[in-house]
Amino acid sequence: MENRNRQVLLKRRPSGTPTPADFEIVDAPLPDPGKGEVLVRGIYLSLDPYMRGRISGVRSYAKPTEIGAVIEGRVVGEVARSRDPTFREGDYVLGGYGWQLYSAVPGQGLLKLDPAEAPLSTALGILGMPGLTAFVGLSEIGHPQRGETVVVSAASGAVGAVAGQLAMREGARIVGIAGGVDKCRYVEAELGFDACIDHRAADLGAALDRACPKGIDVYWENVGGAVQQAVFPRLNDFGRMVMCGMVAEYNDVEPRPGPNLTSAVRRRLKIQGFIVSDQWQRFAEYRAMAAPLVKCGELKYREDIVDGLDRTPEAFVGLLRGRNFGKLVVKLGDDPTRR
Secondary structure, three states, X not given: OOOEEXXXXXXXXXXXXXXXXXXXXXXXEOOOOOOOEEEEEEEEEEOOOOHHHHOOOOOOOOOOOOOOOEXXXXXXXXXXXXXXXXXXXXXXXXXXXXXXXXXXXXXXXXXXXXXOOOOHHHHHOOOOHHHHHHHHHHHHHHOOOOOOEEEXXXXXXXXXXXXXXXXXXXXXXXXXXXXXXXXXXXXXXXXXXXEEEEOOOOOHHHHHHHHOOOOXXXXXXXOOHHHHHHHHHHEEEEEEEEEOOOHHHOOOOOOOOOOOOHHHHHOOOEEEEOOHHHHHHHHHHHHHHXXXXXXXXXXXXXXXXXXXXXXXXXXXXXXXXXXXXXXXXXXXXXXXXHO
């Protein structure tokens, strides 16, 4: 175990798209866990679009990151020291905190991980918050039915890939939207979607008409912007929009105009946003369902792993620009389970 920590702090609030200069990387003392706490040595750090809102300073459903504070993030790691009798040195856990190498966190908030069940990194992706997000959004809002058409934006990403595969298991026709030929090929060939459209297509609306000749019953919204504008007019009567995120608009200085909602009445549409943290009580239910499917290969995933804490700001900027391919994870340190 090292005797120093290393952290990424918020140096200033970004205006528009963040840059690495908005962050500061510093050395810091090793945290000392208090009674009931555990010192976690980070192995993997999750990077997710929601973090853009945390550093904006805008009032939202969660408190923004303060200037000079460690950036929020979920971490999988190894227990380096424990003052909680539930955990011992060498245990692997989900629940470390932030863009840093070490964190002292309450033991009661940790989930013990079994490397034999799945690779540790999956607890940040398909078996973690992104997977739970897909599960909750579909079961609570989307309700895909056999024979319906489901369109998923950011289909090769951590949430979209799971949402599409889960909807597929309900017998729906699944059409993905992704950025670039390689991502679309992956969505069709590896994930098994019925079709995938490149959102950079010259005429996205015409491409949607070809892929969805019977219209769209469920739209999983991860992107917003031009993609949403193309999908919205093609929703069928009683269509459902699962409003998970709109990453294409997170860096906008001024909000964009939304769709004309007159058709929401005429077509009896359901448009609902959700925050996955409202449904954390379903996490165990989701993992119990998904873990066996991941282990046998029925539920597929892809990871984009960046090596080293110092590359985190650059990787985060790339995430907001759609440069990652799959669940974006930063490797903070040695993973003894993958030697």
